[in-house]
Amino acid sequence: MYADFDLVIPETLDEALEALAGAVGGGNGGTQPLAGGTNMIVDLRARRVAPSRLVGLGRLDGLRGIRIADGRVRMGARTTMSDILRHPDLAGHAPSLVDQARVFGGQMVRNAATVAGNICSGSPAADAVPALLALDAEVTLASPSGTRVVPLSEFFLGYKRDARAPGELMTEIAWDIPPAHSSNRFYKLALRKGDAITVVGVAVALAAEDGKCGTARIALGAVAPIVKRATAAEAMLCGQALTPELIDAAARQAVDDVDPIDDIRASAEYRRHCVHALTRRLVTQAWERLT
Amino acid sequence: MAETKTIALTINGRDRKVAAPANATLLETLRELGYFEVKSGCEKGDCGACAVLVDGEAIDSCLALTWTVAGRAVTTVAGLSLGGAKHPLIEAFEKSGAVQCGYCTPGLIVAAQSMLKDTPEPDDDDIRLGLSGNLCRCTGYTKVFDAVRDAAAVLRGAESQA
Structure with a gap:
């Protein structure tokens, strides 16, 4: 690929947050996180972004997976669209989220693309976002100085602008299981x-x-x-x-x-x-x- | 200049050490190593010609950086077999005439294999979903669907005998 950048692939979340500290959030240049790559690599090739360094998140297995407990769905940031389709219980209370995963790209894209990557792409056409907004999802943002939880409804500030401070990494998306008498x-x-x-x-x-x-x-x-x-x-x-x-x-x-x-x-x-x-x-x- | 380093991975069952720069995609690396069955198409994740299995799951190799698959098992269509014999999907694509120019075929077979792993008894909607990231401009997909249905039945038979 023509694009030139450094790549680090941390083994732990703390290492990843250190590597991202001071990164430019969302925009161009600087250090940026790399998850599934289905947006980032396309944007690099088209020269829409030009980061000097990428932090690959692929070894952070703790950020992947869906846990449903205590009335809450907690989804790791690296959970893929295919993970959503495979989960045995999600279709029961979040059919909207499962339906968007079915029509999300092709199979290979669904196998790689992550929920947080879709959210942080900032695209108004990001398919996971309407379903998650309607479920009143919240996102967790982490940095070396700690974590904070932001309602997804307050995350987007404008076209491809969001509430992440420089270097903050989205680590989790979570929402309350909808009540029994509800439908999405x-x-x-x-x-x-x-x-x-x-x-x-x-x-x-x-x-x-x-x-x-x-x-x-x-x-x-x-x-x-x-x-x-x-x-x-x-x-x-x-x-x-x-x-x-x-x-x-x-x-x-x-x-x-x-x-x-x-x-x-x-x-x-x-x-x-x-x-x-x-x-x-x-x-x-x-x-x-x-x- | 992007840094180059040597990573270890398995390609088609063979342990390999591969030197690659930070900005190399898996597609570029595989073709440099001579795995020409992995095709370059749109390089955007739309066409699926570059699909390979990573730990059994199909991804577009044009969208993966080589370093990110260190330690993992990469399988191209040439690495698919069943007990040393020709893989039922390859057999079925040949028999059904699901191949014309052949450019999309390696990606289609890899995507079908990945789909059948999760869905051994696919209906047409499952096949459609599994192959939604593969473009074929020759076959019209009808014979591709025939091939995937046939191969699924053969694979289920092999599974029940095992």
Whole structure:
């Protein structure tokens, strides 16, 4: 490869954090972490990034795996999309996350690409992010001076900008197991069913209380500089018994919550149309499962 | 200039020590060593022509840096066999005529092998999912699906006899 850089492959998390200390978070140049490589190597080859040093995380087995205990799902940062598909229990309470893994790249990409890598890519089309936002996930960021937990809803600051301080490494993604009377769904609209970049991604999570919608989460991908929640639309659903009219009104509100662009895959107008249609469809499906 | 170092790994069952620079991809290293069955295609993770198994799991070798597979077992299509005989997937691809120009074939077979390890009885959706990262512009995939179904049955038979 033309790109020129140093590569260190630490054996422990502490060594990795030392190696990353002082790194430039997310941007160009400096020291950057390397996980599955399915974004980084492509970006290096295209000269979109030019780090002087990469810190390979491949030997940090403690960062890989899914643990479900005490009402919480804890996913190591290096957990791959294939790990999500193989897990026996995840489809039961996070079908949205499993569904996005099924349509994430091709098999070889799913075998390498990590959840934290997808989040930290900062792409508004990152498929794991809508599902995790709708599940109210939190991310753990570590540095030699300690760790902190940040809600994923506060992680993205702007297009390819996030809350990581220089040198901070994402080590875990975690969320509470959704309550028994809840439902979550994800749909990816793309030009093909496999191995395609998302045109619009929608994740919905609803919880019912006494026949009404208790909490609602709607997260939208590839229709704004960051993956974002349609909070005004969510608010319209909370505390209500959902009717087709209300669901349609909330789906229209979701269109006002986004700011899509025209690009090679679709026009902004088409994306707005699909945000309405897909939000209405997914909220309807999620609600039907609860009533 | 990127630093060069020697790493130890297993390629097709053979222990090797390989000198590679920090910025070498596994694809580049394998082809330098003469494993020409590993093809270079899109170099973006879309086409799957460069797929190899690392510890039994298929990855795109164009997206892996060589140093990151130190100590691991790399298998190309040429390293696949079953009890010393021709691997059922290779046999089935030949028999079904799932090969035309052949450029995608090594990657398709490696991806199919990786998929069958997790899913020994695949339905068409499983095959579609397993081969979603492999592009073939000749066959239209119909005969590829036939080959994978046939090989899966042969492999299940071999498993039940073992």
